[in-house]
Amino acid sequence: MNNPPQRRSGIMGRIVGAAASIPRAMERAVPTTNVPSPDQRRGNFVSQAYTYLTAAGGEAKQLYTANIEWSRVKLFLETAGPVAVAFKQSFTPVLSGKGDTLPTGIWFEVDVAKGNVLWIASPTVNRVKVIIQPLPWMEQILGGVVRGADAIVKMIASATGKGG
Amino acid sequence: MAYPQPTGAQATVAGQSVFRLKTLLSSMGDVYEIDAGCQALCVGPESDIQNIKAVYYDPTSPTGVQSVIISPQRSLVARLDARLDQPYPSSGGKLGRILLSPADLYDPSNQPAGYDVANDVLNYIRPSLDIMAYFAEPPSLDAGRSDRSYRWSAIRKPAVGAGNEVWEVIPFWGRKYACFDLLNLNANAITVELRGFNFPYEYQSFSETVISAPAVVAAVPGKRRIIVRAAVDGVFDMLGLRYVLTTSQNDIFIQTNIVTSDVAL
Numbered sequence: 001m002n003n004p005p006q007r008r009s010g011i012m013g014r015i016v017g018a019a020a021s022i023p024r025a026m027e028r029a030v031p032t033t034n035v036p037s038p039d040q041r042r043g044n045f046v047s048q049a050y051t052y053l054t055a056a057g058g059e060a061k062q063l064y065t066a067n068i069e070w071s072r073v074k075l076f077l078e079t080a081g082p083v084a085v086a087f088k089q090s091f092t093p094v095l096s097g098k099g100d101t102l103p104t105g106i107w108f109e110v111d112v113a114k115g116n117v118l119w120i121a122s123p124t125v126n127r128v129k130v131i132i133q134p135l136p137w138m139e140q141i142l143g144g145v146v147r148g149a150d151a152i153v154k155m156i157a158s159a160t161g162k163g164g
Numbered sequence: 165m166a167y168p169q170p171t172g173a174q175a176t177v178a179g180q181s182v183f184r185l186k187t188l189l190s191s192m193g194d195v196y197e198i199d200a201g202c203q204a205l206c207v208g209p210e211s212d213i214q215n216i217k218a219v220y221y222d223p224t225s226p227t228g229v230q231s232v233i234i235s236p237q238r239s240l241v242a243r244l245d246a247r248l249d250q251p252y253p254s255s256g257g258k259l260g261r262i263l264l265s266p267a268d269l270y271d272p273s274n275q276p277a278g279y280d281v282a283n284d285v286l287n288y289i290r291p292s293l294d295i296m297a298y299f300a301e302p303p304s305l306d307a308g309r310s311d312r313s314y315r316w317s318a319i320r321k322p323a324v325g326a327g328n329e330v331w332e333v334i335p336f337w338g339r340k341y342a343c344f345d346l347l348n349l350n351a352n353a354i355t356v357e358l359r360g361f362n363f364p365y366e367y368q369s370f371s372e373t374v375i376s377a378p379a380v381v382a383a384v385p386g387k388r389r390i391i392v393r394a395a396v397d398g399v400f401d402m403l404g405l406r407y408v409l410t411t412s413q414n415d416i417f418i419q420t421n422i423v424t425s426d427v428a429l
Contacts, residue, residue, distance in 0.1 A: 053177060056199065058249025079176055079299040080201035082245055093249060104203060104243075104300055123249035123260075124200050125173040 048132040051078075054122035060089050063120040066112040068134050073118060074109045076129035077102040083122040092121050102128070111135065172200025172246065172297065183297040184208060185264065188290045192270040196293075198262040201246050203301040206239035208294030209310045214338030215267035216295055221247040221260030228253040233267050236338065236426060239307045244297075264295055268337045269363035269401060274370045276331060276359065276404055283323040284330065288402075289314070291335040309338075314422040319407055321416055330407045330416070333361070337401055340394040340428040344405065347419040348386035354418055355380050355408035358390050360400030373398060378408065381418070394428060 046068070055061060063085065064073055077083050084091065085108070086099035095101070099121070102108050112118060120128070175183040185196055186208060207216055215235050222230035229252060234240050247260030272288045279286060298305075314334055322328040336342065348354055358376040375397050376390045392403065407418065 056173065056248045080203045080243055080245075082201065082243075095245075124246050125176045126200075127176055127179070 045134060047134065050130055052128045052130050054083055054120060054126045054128060056124050058092055058094055058121055058123040060092055060119045060121040062117055064118040064132060066114050066116045069114050070135035071112050072109065072133045072135055073112055074107055074131040075102055076107050077104050078127040078129060080104055081122065081126055083120065083126050083128060085118060085120050087116055087118060089119050094121050094123055169196060172198045176200050181299055186210060186292065186294045189266060189270060189293055192266050194265060196264045198264065198297055199246050199248060202244050202297035202299060204239060204241045204298040204305055205234055205244060206296050206305060206307045207234055207236050208296045210292055211294035211309055212291035212335035212337060213266045213268050213293050217265050217267040219263040220244050221250055221252060236307055236309045239305055241305060266293060271363050277372055283328045285320050285322045286331045288333045289335060309426050311423055311425040317419050318417045328409050331404050333402050333404045334422060336403045336424060339424045339426060341425045342392040342403060343423045344390040345421040346381050346388045348381040349384045349417040349419065351383055353380045353383050353386065353410050355410060356388060357406040359404045360398060361402045361404055363401050
């Protein structure tokens with residue numbers, strides 16, 4: 001069943017209109033998100049730094065659920081491991097190759113979009129340094145591009161006498 | 165075996181960079197567990213036991229189990245995983261912790277030849293097991309044991325009577341040099357003898373070698389020095405110093421200073 005398209009102008013209207021034709025089951029997989037904006041939004045500035053102790057047994061645990069538009073996650077394994085991370089829960093056993101194993105003493109860095117969940121697993125107790133930094137500038141750049149593209153479309157439309 | 169046994173997980177939570185297991189042995193059958201992986205494994209500086217066996221889960225081995233023996237001369241610099249998510253094959257569910265045990269022979273139930281259980285005293289100085297497991301690869305690995313020193317001013321008195329003996333048996337696994345300095349502060353002479361012991365695999369008494377035959381240490385201030393060199397006297401698991409009373413003495417004050425070393429002096 002299709003949802004009626006939201007009223008938006010310009011290029012965003014075309015994008016949203018295309019999205020409205022996606023089946024409902026797939027729409028659920030798309031996280032709710034605001035229209036990209038070049039303006040700063042409160043909550044995008046929160047950083048985190050802590051030491052995470054893995055639980056023994058090899059069961060996957062949620063390390064980080066991305067609740068901001070874009071964030072950069074840095075991990076540093078202090079002990080011998082083995083520790084693996086992945087963006088899906090079913091990646092154990094740790095050494096199966098389905099996840100990424102963290103090297104000891106080397107920073108592991110990944111950019112995470114909103115809605116993604118980073119999972120971690122280890123057969124033993126290990127110390128992992130975690131730093132999570134927001135990347136608000138990615139949304140700002142995208143918002144600026146969208147706004148600029150909208151303005152160009154409107155200008156062209158008004159010059160040619162056709163509505164956008 | 166020391167209880168409660170320290171765990172690698174505790175060292176990890178405490179923020180340590182190395183897990184050190186240092187404990188007195190009860191017997192050569194002692195088995196210790198490490199529940200944390202390590203990047204290097206070496207014999208600690210205060211270990212009396214020279215050879216230590218580590219058993220770990222290895223899926224590439226036909227039996228799923230692999231072992232390695234480390235010593236002061238050879239450490240293991242490699243990642244060893246403790247697999248708490250995987251049981252050892254055919255073990256009834258025993259999880260794949262790293263298992264450590266002494267590879268040297270030791271049996272404190274052995275008695276030297278001529279030992280009289282009724283009138284003599286036999287003291288085994290319990291050997292110490294010292295292992296260090298590094299969580300991160302160390303920039304350099306300074307393996308090797310420190311020299312060991314033993315010192316006492318008096319010895320435990322046996323049953324009163326001439327000819328009764330006191331044995332003090334000290335660890336000597338892998339050592340190449342020992343020096344015994346004795347100073348008799350008693351009014352009576354004491355006879356002292358030194359033997360080397362090697363434990364057998366089968367259930368029988370250990371083999372004994374007389375390194376220094378019984379000799380009198382004169383009454384105060386009698387002195388005696390005994391030097392043991394592996395190249396000359398042989399290699400031994402333990403050394404036994406035998407004090408023989410010449411009279412029925414009540415107090416036995418004989419200063420004994422001992423140094424053992426891995427360096428062949």
